[in-house]
Amino acid sequence: MLTEELQQIPHVxxxxxxxxxxxxxxxxxxxxxxxxDPSQIVAVCRLLHEAHGAERLSGLTxxxxxxxxxxxxxxxxxxxxRNRYRLKLKCRLAGENPEIDSVYGVWRAADWYEREVxxxxxxxxxxxxxxxxxxxxxxxxxHPLRKDFPVHGHKYSYRAE
Numbered sequence: 001m002l003t004e005e006l007q008q009i010p011h012v013x014x015x016x017x018x019x020x021x022x023x024x025x026x027x028x029x030x031x032x033x034x035x036x037d038p039s040q041i042v043a044v045c046r047l048l049h050e051a052h053g054a055e056r057l058s059g060l061t062x063x064x065x066x067x068x069x070x071x072x073x074x075x076x077x078x079x080x081x082r083n084r085y086r087l088k089l090k091c092r093l094a095g096e097n098p099e100i101d102s103v104y105g106v107w108r109a110a111d112w113y114e115r116e117v118x119x120x121x122x123x124x125x126x127x128x129x130x131x132x133x134x135x136x137x138x139x140x141x142x143h144p145l146r147k148d149f150p151v152h153g154h155k156y157s158y159r160a161e
Contacts, residue, residue, distance in 0.1 A: 045103045049106050061074075104125075118131055
């Protein structure tokens, strides 16, 4: 499953050794991307943080591949300053109401990133300590970065505020 190049990377080997965690792996332009089973994301992140020096979650975002299924992806950008590597993890989520476990317990930096993905894409992060809208008004209907969101948005009156 792993190319010879990927087999030489210790943190990739460790993830590949976790039963059912690694679904796909690739290297493009020197960037390693791993597709992780969503049910294993916290365990994989904890392994990277505790055993492989990934001290930094430098980004977390979402993608909507509508009308394809699984429709959503959550993308984690991992960085180890000490061990000098960057890694992209992706989890594919199906359905209209995607859910995945929060990695807030591994990296506190996930707090606002996960709230942003929740707000703009509608992905729920289980066990997040404060999962509420961060960019849109609390009473906003829908998720504006979804592909099926109206191009011109919903009519909204700011005069009442």
